[in-house]
Amino acid sequence: MKPSAPPSLRPDLAAIADWIRPGARILDLGCGNGELLAWLAEHRGVSGYGLEIDPEHVAHCIRAGINVIQADLDDGLRDFGDASFDYVVMTQALQALQRPDDAITEILRVGRIGIVTFPNFGHWRVRAALALGRMPVTPTLPEPWYDTPNIHLCTVDDFEDLCAQRQWIIRSRRLLDRSHREGLRIRIAPNLFCEQALYMLQAPEGHR
């Protein structure tokens, strides 16, 4: 068995790293400082590229020797061929895209496996705020409504409905709380207690 990712990696990224086969070719959408790619390159012999729009992050990746391509995720993945990567990863960006559904279709075209993560809008804190007639401001959704990049939030159940509708195969999922643990409560009522949802998806057979 491969060793688990060490705590030095951001916990949600460590959970993703555990899913990735050594030596794989990976595309990381919205790669930030390239933390995941750097860790995977060093510990798993993974090669690939990050896509990033922010000039600060791009410079950081270049300094760290990580392959980074400065591009806007909403511009799409048109520069990448079908099944040209083993994994396409997108962490915490889905809810900020113009069309998250189109993005996942593209991810599953370019990658044999797609990995996406998003904050669960069904979490009880969100529901509690809305029940009191307020837009939620929570640890995973810290911005006020008028200044948030998150324009397409969804719950775990919404997301799985979309997967079913589009026939995307859920190969694996991890539903974590804010401390990135999978506790008993989450197992009993995932849509109420999960704060971070991680999904490993695949295109339906013959639908590439």
Place this chain on the structure above:
Amino acid sequence: MSTADFPADSVGLVTPRRIPISQPLTLDCGRTLPRHELMVETYGELNAARSNAVLICHALSGDHHAAGYHGTEDRKPGWWDNCIGPGKPIDTRRFYVVALNNLGGCRGSTGPNTINPDTGKPYGPDFPLLTVRDWVRSQALLADALGIERWAAVIGGSLGGMQVMQWTIDQPQRVAHALVIAAAPKLSAQNIAFNEIARQAILSDPNFHGGRFYDHGVVPTHGLKLARMLGHITYLSDEAMRAKFGRMQRGSQFNFNFDVEFEVESYLRYQGQSFVERFDANTYLLMTKALDYFDPAREYGDNLAAAFARAQARFLVIAFSSDWRFSPARSREIVKALVEARRDVSYALIESQLGHDDFLMPIPQYHRVLRDYLDRVAREAGT
């Protein structure tokens, strides 16, 4: 000023060298040059392992004088002085930097304005037309002459970036890092169209004399000036021209004649005139044809990724948002092919205002990216 007055981060006083290349060079056009000479400047020291050499490839009107000063009376330093020097992004404390005037140039390297040993007269139109591949061959012979087996990096903007790409394809084992700046994988029809107008301006100048104007003691200044004025329009963005000149006039009234009235006219005429004083019309023709011919995918079934599959270098591709001559979309074509070829590549899009000329400007994010990338290159090279 005296040499003591050169800025501290300048390479200071530099002396060009003329390097003879005695091996015959067979060109794409089928002809062979039995020998040629290249004008070269170098900055910094080659280390004992000979691992820290960087080649600078110049663009259409560039030359070997990339940094420093030729004399205390120089008004301006070399063409990329803001980027090459001690502590600058291409750091001469760590790298041995080689800049040359390409074969076919007009600044001392063998070219149309140098003497053809067979006739004792300038080559003029008898000088063969060249390709970017020919330049890479010539530069590889120069590397041999300098004792450089492998470049730590080959760097170039615009037409220089095209030479960088060609190096990685034709001499894959000799390039560790390739920095391709404000370039394109081949010219578009629009690019070629601009070049054709520039050439027609020169060719139709009565003083051109079929390229033998040296024998007549004249220069086709009118045609060359027009060619440069046209070029300058394509080097600047609409926005930059608007900001720099707008509709500013020299006087307050319309003159109702064809003298200079708008500031932009004055600028273009000045740029054209100063170019004529330092550049050769035959070289201009040759350079534009080399641009038009450049298409490294051509011999790989028009598949750029197949061409890059040979490359061993790691790549940094840089484009500028306001560049419409070689727009960011053209750089993305290069990146796309490199990804498809599974090469290591990073791509930075620099926010800019000026246009194509921005690749010569010290834009902070641009220089930061260059510095960060080259810092790794230097460490890899052991300096």
